[in-house]
Every structure is written in C-alpha cells, then in structure tokens.
Amino acid sequence: RFVFGRRFELSTRAVERKTQSNAVQVASSEDPTRAQTPPVDADNQLEEDCQLFRQTAMPSPKKQQQFQQQNYVATYFSIDVECVATGNEHNARDVAQIALVDQFERCLLNVYVKPPEGKKVHSYLTPLTGITEDVLSAHGVRLEDAMQHVRAALPPHAVLVGQNIAKDVEWLRLEEGKDFTSLVDLAGVWRVWNPRYKSWSVFSQDHLVKTLLGSDVGEQHNAALDALKSIRLFNYFHYLQSGQGGGEAALDAAKQKLLESPPEPSFAKKNPSWEGVCMGNRKTCTCGAPFFG
Numbered sequence: 299r300f301v302f303g304r305r306f307e308l309s310t311r312a313v314e315r316k317t318q319s320n321a322v323q324v325a326s327s328e329d330p331t332r333a334q335t336p337p338v339d340a341d342n343q344l345e346e347d348c349q350l351f352r353q354t355a356m357p358s359p360k361k362q363q364q365f366q367q368q369n370y371v372a373t374y375f376s377i378d379v380e381c382v383a384t385g386n387e388h389n390a391r392d393v394a395q396i397a398l399v400d401q402f403e404r405c406l407l408n409v410y411v412k413p414p415e416g417k418k419v420h421s422y423l424t425p426l427t428g429i430t431e432d433v434l435s436a437h438g439v440r441l442e443d444a445m446q447h448v449r450a451a452l453p454p455h456a457v458l459v460g461q462n463i464a465k466d467v468e469w470l471r472l473e474e475g476k477d478f479t480s481l482v483d484l485a486g487v488w489r490v491w492n493p494r495y496k497s498w499s500v501f502s503q504d505h506l507v508k509t510l511l512g513s514d515v516g517e518q519h520n521a522a523l524d525a526l527k528s529i530r531l532f533n534y535f536h537y538l539q540s541g542q543g544g545g546e547a548a549l550d551a552a553k554q555k556l557l558e559s560p561p562e563p564s565f566a567k568k569n570p571s572w573e574g575v576c577m578g579n580r581k582t583c584t585c586g587a588p589f590f591g
Contacts, residue, residue: 372400374482375456376528377448378521379466382429383421384413387587388578392417393469394429396444397521398451399529401459406451408522412438421573426565428518445470455479459532460525461503484531490553505561506531510552 376399381391392414398407412434413419422429448470456478460466463481472478485500488510492499504515507527511534537543538552565572570582580589 370402372402372404373455373457374401374459374529374532375399375406375452375478376459376525376532377452377463377466377470378460378525378528379469380427380429380519380521380524381423381469382413382419382427382434383423383573383575384417384419386420386575387585388576388583389587389590390420390575391469393441393444394422394427394434394438395521396448396470397525398448399522399525401529401533403526403529405522405526407447409444409447410434410438411441411444414441421575423572423575424518425572426519428520448472449477452477457482459484460528461485461506463528482532484528487532487535488553488556490557492557499557501556501561502564503527503531504564505556505559508562509556509559510534 378397378399379393380395382394384390384392393411394413395410396407397405397409399405410429410433419431422431422434424430452472454477457480458467458472458478459482461484463483467474467478467481474480484503484506488506489498489500491497501509503524507513507515507530511527511530535549538549539545543549544551564579566577566579567582569577570579571577571584576583576585576587578589583589
C-alpha cells in the first residue's frame with residue numbers, strides 16, 4: 299500500500315537533472331544557452347514537468363504503470379511552498395512556487411507564482427529556493443490563477459502531509475473542511491523524546507531525509523522535490539510500523555538514529571541575513587520582527 303522508494307537518492311538526482319535542463323524549472327544567467335531558451339506556455343510546460351517528474355520519481359516504471367492502470371485514488375497529499383522575500387523582515391515573504399504530490403508519488407502540480415503587482419522583491423533567496431527573477435518573469439502566473447490549479451488538483455477528502463504543513467496551508471489560505479480534511483505534520487510524526495533535556499526533539503526535513511532515507515541533501519530547495527521527500531518520509535513511517543518494516547522496534551530504532559545523528563546547521567543558522575533580508579533564526583534575528591508559532 300505504501301511506497302517509499304528504495305532508491306531515493308538516485309531518483310531525486312534524476313528529477314534534478316531533468317528539472318535543471320528545463321527552462322521552467324531553472325533559468326541561469328551563467329549558462330547562455332539556457333538563458334536564451336524561449337519562453338513557453340506555463341500550462342503546457344507544467345504538464346511536461348509533471349510528466350518528467352512521474353517518469354523519474356516513481357520507484358519503477360512498472361509500479362508507475364500499475365498506478366495509472368488501476369487508477370489508484372490517493373488519500374494523502376503533500377503540498378509544498380517556496381517563497382521569495384518581499385521585505386527585509388523574516389515575515390515578509392510571498393509565494394513563488396507551489397507543488398502537490400500524492401501518496402503514490404505522482405506530481406499533480408508544480409507551478410511558479412509571480413510576486414504581487416506593485417511589490418518589490420528584496421531577495422529571491424536563490425541559494426535556498428533555487429528561484430530567480432528570470433524564472434518568475436518567464437513562467438510565473440498570478441497567485442489567483444495558481445490557486446485555481448491547486449483547488450482543481452486537491453480533492454476535499456485530502457489529508458495534507460508535510461514538514462510544518464500548517465505554514466504551507468496558511469500561505470495558500472486553504473480551509474480545513476473545505477479544501478482538505480486534515481493535516482499531518484511530519485515534525486510531529488518523527489518527533490523523539492529526548493531524555494537528556496526531558497523534552498521532545500523535532501528535526502528538519504533535511505535531517506530526516508539524510509538520516510532515514512540515506513540521501514545527501516543540499517541547501518537549495520525545490521517545492522516539487524520537497525513534496526516528494528515529505529511523501530516518502532510519511533510512507534516510510536507507515537512502512538516501519540508494519541510487520542514488513544519491523545513494527546514498533548524498527549520505528550524506535552529509526553527515531554533513536556535521528557536523535558543520535560548530529561544535524562547539519564540550517565541555511566538560516568549559517569546565514570542570519572541574506573542580501574539584507576533577515577532569515578528568521580530566533581537566536582540571530584536581525585530584524586526584530588515577532589515570531590509566530
């Protein structure tokens with residue numbers, strides 16, 4: 299029932315290679331041949347990107363064909379949002395990319411979003427988001443149009459899964475009971491009791507992926523890949539809980555591994571400020587804006 303992808307590192311690298319060769323995913327001024335790629339229709343390109351995602355992100359072409367032939371109906375979906383900075387404070391962010399992946403690792407949506415009209419982008423946070431001005435200028439759509447695609451692809455019975463998923467829902471102004479049924483936060487699913495501090499330890503998505511799925515992760519994010527990672531972490535949790543995965547003993551061992559493995563410092567920790575924009579690390583905040591949640 300659950301798919302977690304045994305070759306996570308290989309498949310995500312394949313997705314990255316595909317997306318990096320595609321103008322709608324990355325447009326780099328350092329590569330003149332890529333920069334000269336003519337603009338394409340966003341809707342048509344979106345379908346092409348999803349096709350590429352399906353071809354490379356599934357555990358195997360045979361499994362993918364089975365999903366399509368049997369028309370599996372998903373219950374769990376991961377939605378992920380990347381943002382650009384439209385101010386210097388750590389709360390000044392606007393949606394720039396939205397992706398939706400279902401529990402069978404099918405990419406249902408991957409769309410870029412233009413900044414609101416009249417708003418100045420202070421930083422595209424490219425080392426973190428992979429987003430550039432060229433990408434949004436050539437392939438971004440209005441948030442209103444992007445949300446029409448989101449609601450068309452997301453069934454009301456959906457259970458949304460993700461790392462701090464409530465924040466993504468807030469960005470998109472989705473309504474529980476109307477746009478989706480409920481939320482599952484991976485930060486809570488994979489939390490571990492830390493006897494040393496007598497409190498719960500929670501971990502970043504990067505730490506979960508590196509420790510549990512054995513994949514090296516870079517600082518640069520992508521909404522489609524992050525949504526895929528979330529689905530695999532969710533499916534892996536249920537796999538470990540099952541008899542095939544080893545049950546509670548296997549799950550406890552995985553959580554202990556999370557606790558014992560030292561996490562890499564986050565981008566925000568290493569860069570309290572980027573291009574004059576506060577990155578929102580509580581200990582090194584440079585803007586003084588409040589923290590919510």
